[in-house]
Amino acid sequence: MLSLFERWAKSAALEVQEYVRLTMAAFRGIVTPPFYRHDIVEQFDIIGVGSLTVVLLSGLFTGAALAAQSGMTLDQFGARPVVGRLVSASMIKELGPVLTALMLTGRIGSGIAAELGSMMVTDQINALRALGTDPVRKLVVPRILAGIFMTPVLTVIADAVGITGGWVVARYQLQVNSGLYWSSVVKGLYLQDVWVGLIKPFVFGFIIVTVACHVGLRTSGGTAGVGRSTTLSVVAGSVAVIAADYFVMQILIALLY
């Protein structure tokens, strides 16, 4: 029993060590040449523009569902007109960043793990190294940069679309006046909320991509191994995002509020 625990502990420690090592190497790759500019632009397109549809749809329906549900609850207190305040605060502080991050974990986290995993099991990563290319600089750094900078952009878009989705429900289902909804949206927001909504996605973007790259680059065992890595990347990435949400929120509450 003890040896089983020891093995698990050793394996977990090794994973953490390799994750930290990859992250440090990526940071070195971000600040020192060579830079693979073409790959960076390509990843901004794949991760940013490529994720737009999924983020738009999830943001729209989340905002709409939030308005419909909170409308029913607010009705009990005769507070239906403040539905905009609830939608904006929830979307910007919590649902926008977290749901966007979870959608990105499913879309880009799985994609990165599968792509790098396939390259591992077909020796393409070794071929890169043999050809004098550092795989971290060529493959990991562009993805991290795109993840860090595109996740906040996508989150802002999801927030905006979500609040609009809330307006559609508020206006046409809950019969709330448009002017009242939008003024409630603005009133419900404080500057600190905006900061929270902007800072969290940077952290989430970093976590999603680094976890996916780490899992992908440790793939072994052929196509079955690629499948395992893809699943692990989504599961580990999602749990890490939700856990990070709690800790980042605690830090931001202490710093901003």
Next chain:
Amino acid sequence: MQAREIAAAKTALDQPGAPIVLFDHVQLAFDERVVLRDMSFTLLKGHTKIILGASGSGKSTALKIITGLLKSDAGVVWVNGQRVDQLGEREMMSVRADLGMIFQEGALFDSLTVRENVGYKLYEETDMPVDEVDRRVAEVLGFIGLAEQVDKMPSELSGGQRRRVAIARAMAFKPTILLYDEATTGLDPITAITVDDEIVKLRDLEGVSSIVVTHQLRDAFYVATHMAVRAADGTVRIVDATPEKEREAEFIMLREGVIVFEGDADSLRRSADPYIQTFLS
């Protein structure tokens, strides 16, 4: 090793016709499984070393140690005048600039075209103008007879064509050492001969030193007993090797990480070792 000895060894390795790859008592184990045990051999400039052995005998591992993709647990490895067993990943890049490796199954980048695969290192890792890289890509693809496949994706190529493109990718930046890891495994005999011909041509016409890892005896002996000659009209022919040329190809037989034979094709054929006899039969 003392600094003076290192300097002396480095000077010796830099001499023309000197050892270009040197393994000295190299050992490697993964957990409790010993992969290479006390392995020592030398590859001379312009020569071919053919490493034979069953699957799992440590052949590919030896190549990965030479390229720095794996680090040995003990022993000394010299490549092209540099001691690589102590080098970090960044320092290895300069060693790899003169080292080409052909992986099992080719390991072509499946999202890049043949042109981008072959010119990868020149496009990405050098300042060579794109026009010049394109010319070099066309030249090497012409050399291996695949000039018309330049815009195809690897998935559109046959197994033999993929291996030949992998050879073209490895030779595009004109390395002086080429390492072939099971370059003909899984190919039919006719296609395998076309790959063997490329190995022979690169050795004899481009002066490349090679290490050929294989368990295909037919290919191993073909590479050892043939040579490439360029006729006056520029055409290249593959002919039977002269006895001197044959002696430039040396065989190593590995068994569970241990060298059980080292010598030329003739000595290998005449070996009385029961394991070698079984392997050759």
